[in-house]
Amino acid sequence: MTKLQLITQNLVDTIIKLSEEAEEIYILTSFVMKSGVKRILPALQLAAVRGAEIKICTGDYLHITQPDALQLLVEELPKAEIRMWQSGGKSFHPKAYLFRKAEEGHLIVGSSNLSASALTSGIEWNLHAPPAADEEIFEEGLAQFERIFIHEFTVPINKETVKQYRKTYDHFHREQSIVRTFTEAEEIETMFSEPNDQTQIVVDPPETYITKKEELTPRPAQQEALEALENTLEEEYDKALVVMATGLGKTYLAAFFGKRFKRILFAAHQKELLVQAKKSFLHVMPERSAGLFNADVKEKEADTLFASIFTLGLKHNLESFQPNDFDLIIIDEFHHAAARSYQSVLNYFQPKFLLGITATPDRMDNKDVYSICGGNTAYRIHFIEAIQKQWLAPFVYYGVYDDTDYSALTWLGTRYDEEELLQVQLKEEMAKKIETAWKEHRQTRTIGFCSSIKQAVFLSSYFNSKGWKTAAMHSQMKGYSREEAIQALDSGKLDIIFTVDLFNEGVDIPSVDTLLFVRPTQSLTVFTQQIGRGLRIAEGKSHCVIIDLIGNYRNADIKLQVLDTDPGANNRKKKSVIPTVPENCQIEFDLEAVELLQEMNRKKNPRKDQLYYSYEDLKLELGRRPTYLDFHLKANADSKAIKEFYKSYPGFLHSIYELDEREEEVFLQHQDWFKEVERTSMTKSYKMVVLLYMLSKGQDSWLEPVTPEEAAPFFHSYLTSKEYRKRIDFSDNQGRQLIEYDEKKVAALIAKMPMTKWSGSANGMISFKNNQFRIHIDVEKEHEETLFQWTKQICEYRLHRHFERKGESLDRVQ
Structure with missing residues (x-):
């Protein structure tokens, strides 16, 4: 049997040798330095050329990681996925190197970070576990790598995040001259204390269902969603999204729907969610086999497979399946679907049907997943609507003033x-x-949501000293196990569980009737998830009390839209900072909290601030300037506000100083054109389809005049290539879809609808004379590319938004 190997010098030789044949390479180090990156970069580049999957995670603890090292990785390994753990001052010092070829996995753990001295001549101890030494240790190491790599404390490393890190790095080292000497010396290494384990979640208790002759019967919301999915199948869609508030049983809905499919893949991002889902599916379909696929176990042959999205998305695992192995693929918590690990799975498999289920999309109107689901949101019910239908418990909200100055x-x-x-x-x-x-x-059973483990422990200790019975639930909790704490709260033996994020997704104690928020809440998604923890209906529970500290932290005013029956109306009217809640709910604020919210509104426009913050966050996430459609699909803000406040997307970029000198000239010279494309009315999509055809001719030719006959083939093809486009816009007055191509009819339609109509409302910038449609813009040569690209961005955004909005309206009508 091959033994463990102790490596005390020249670890770089082993890394290079293993990289030469590896199909997967995973590196986790507390810091990286340029000297270390240079040593292994050629081997990683060769591996990337072969198609190897490369993921690297490092940390910012004490700002030892060099920005130049990160920049080198970004520039020279463009296909690698690189992330950085934001330590917030807490120690972070893992060192691990993982390599896999076929079924063989190598794990190296020890003291060597990614620097030249650590990899070559420094005094280092590293233990290499080859495949034959321990078959399970690699998978365990990979599972631990996954937990850190996808943790919410990590951020993607790209050109923009490197720029941001460089600023904080320089600022830190200006203030810390000793550390600056250390980093310049570079060959000196240090050790820090072990990082905390990542918080894990706890699964829901089993749901109670009405049974009839021992058969499960769907709940009302599930029945509505199943009927909507039936309509989706009849309309021959192969993708759909269901948005169902926490507590309404979306996992059971997926199981009910899955009964019509032979083989099912259920994918989620947490092991505990998979275990819970497996139990739910077996409850609905006990005659079928069910298996798990994660870092610990791989039961590939099961009728229904419950897979960790990270484990499944690894190249080695993904390619062990055939693309058509599953008839139905279900993605749980589908608001994560834009993440890279999800995309690799979605791109690989070819199921008969893709079902996305979620309770709280990152973007509150589901626009982030609209295109992934083919424009089809089959069913949607927010927790506010579910409360109005008495499917969830109503709430009484208390906004309590917090005088902490978070701006400092x-x-x-x-x-x-x-x-x-x-x-x-x-x-x-x-x-x-x-x-x-x-x-x-308060009422009887409380969950307190905290910012950190230290805060949870502190508050639990304080409350206990006052005679209350509380526990701090976290990854290193003592005294109670998680299950014991949940049972104790449910039975009334505990008054409060203080926690950080254990109850965000997939965790419920139905009897909980009080929620206590003692943390600044930035994420609308997290806030919505946490509110959902108190809204399950339970015996003897009339309502849920929400106690929320309101301070001057980011999004304090914006997050309240989650509680509003019509958040858009409140934005438009701007009459009150207090949301309008359902009739069976109540909302009360301390006077000081109301005054604070009003002051925040006076000092700033919260919607403008949200646009800016969301743009900056997305720019860091993408590593480049977001396009208009990027912003709409991925930013945590309402893109409609861009037109309202800035008239156009280039206008928004201009207002936040994102344009260089040449772009500034283009905007100032052609801002009326951008406004026209942005604001022209669109009952149908036809104007933008014609403009898209002109843009398809390229940067040098798009301003040449076109005839209706010339545009007809593109026009017809575009509107009939997607079912939802055809269904929404391409039908006659009797609702019959114009499927067959008839150049004469289509050209006549184009001449009448977009061309004639637009020419009469564009202030002379557009004309339609002698059967020629023309855009009247004089463009300097050096401005052509920017004008073309910005026009294209607005056009593509407006088309996507048009079909999205119309599709949602049609779904609601049906």
């Missing part, structure tokens, strides 16, 4: 600096305020 805290892109936040949170005065508010409004 450092913002790390997605969250506040943890150490700075703790300095204001871990005070007895703050704990006393929280206890006072909780005692005044």
Whole structure:
């Protein structure tokens, strides 16, 4: 048997040798330096050329990682996926190198970070576990790598995030001269304490269903969704999205729907969700086999396979399946589907039907997943609507004033600096305020959502000292196991569970009737998920109390739209900072909290701020300037506000100083044209389809005049190539779809509808005379490319938004 190998020098030789044949390469180090990257870069580049999958994760602890090292990785390994753990001042120092070829996995763990000295002549100890030494250790190492790599504390590394990190790196080292000397020396290595384990989630308790002759009967919301999916199948769609509020049983819905398919793949991003889903499916279909596919077990032959999206998405695992192995693929928590790991799975498989299910899409109107599901949102019910239908418990919301000055805290892109936040949170005065508010409004069983483990432990200790029975639930909890804590709260033996993110997705205690928010809430998705933890209907529970600390943190005013029956109306009217809640709910605020929200509105326009913050976040995520459609699909903001506030997307870019000198000239010279393309009315898509045809001719020819006859083939092909386009826009007055191509009819339609109509409303910029449609713009040669690209961006955005909006309206009518 091959033994473990101790490597004390020249680890680089082993890394290079293993990289030469590896199909998958995973590197996890606490920091990276340019000298180390240079040593292994040629081997990684050769592996990338062969098609190897490469993922690298490092950290920003003490800002030892060099920006130049990150930039080198980004520039020289463009196909690698690189992420950085944002430590927030907490120690982060893992060192692991994983390589896999076919069924053989090599794991190296030890002391060597990615620097020249650590890889060559430094005093380092590293243990190499080859395949024959331990068959399970590689998979366990890969599972641990996955937990860190996809953790919410990691951010993608690209050109934009490197720029941002370089600023914080330079600022840190200006203030810390000792560390600067250390990093310049570079060959010196250091050790730090072990990082905390990643928080894991706990699964739902089994749901109770009405049974008839021992057969499960769908609940009302599930029945409505099943009928909508039936219509989707009849209309010959092969993809659909169902948005169903937490507590309405979306996993059971998927199981009911899955009964009509022979082989099913259910994919999610958490192991515990898969275990829970497996139980639900076996409850509905006990006669079928069900298996798990994750880092620990791979039961590939099961009728229904429940797979970790990360494990399944690895090249070695993905290619062990045939693309048509599954008739139905279900993606749970589908709001994650834009992530890279999901995309590789979605691109590989070819199921008969793809079903996305989610409770809280990242973008509140599901636009991020619209195109992935072929434009088909089969069913949608927000928790507000479910409350109105009495399918979920109503709530009583109390907005409690928090006088903490969050504006003085450092913002790390997605969250506040943890150490700075703790300095204001871990005070007895703050704990006393929280206890006072909780005692005044609480009911019987409470979940308290905290920013960090330290805050959860601190508050639990404080409350216990006051005679309450509480527990802090986290990855290193003592005294109670997770299951024991949940049972104790459910039975009334505990008053509160303080936690961080354990109850975001897939976790419920139906009897919980009080939610306590003692953290700044930036994410609307997380806020919605956490509210859902208190809305399940349970015996003896009349409503859920929500106690929420309101301070001047980011999105404090914006997050309240989650509770609004019509958040858009409140934005338009701008009459009140208080949302309008369902009739069977109540909402109350401390006077100081109302004054704070009003002051925040006076000082800024929260919707404009959200546009800017969302743009910056997305730019960092993509590593480049987002296109207009990128912003609409992926930014955590309403793209409609761009036209409202800035008249056009180039106008928005101009207002936030994103344009260089040449682009500035293009915008100022042609801003009226951008406004026209952005604002021209569109009952149908026809104007933009004609413009898209002109743009399809290329940068040098798109301004040449066109005739209706010339545009007809493109026009007809575009509107009939997608079922939802044809269904929405390409039918006659009797609703009959114009499927057969007739140049004469299509040309006549084009001449009448977009060309004649647009020429009469474009302030002279567009004409239609002598059967020629022309755009009247004088363009300087050096401006041609920018004008073309921006026009194309607006055109593509408007077409996507048009069909999305019309499709949603049609879905609601049906």
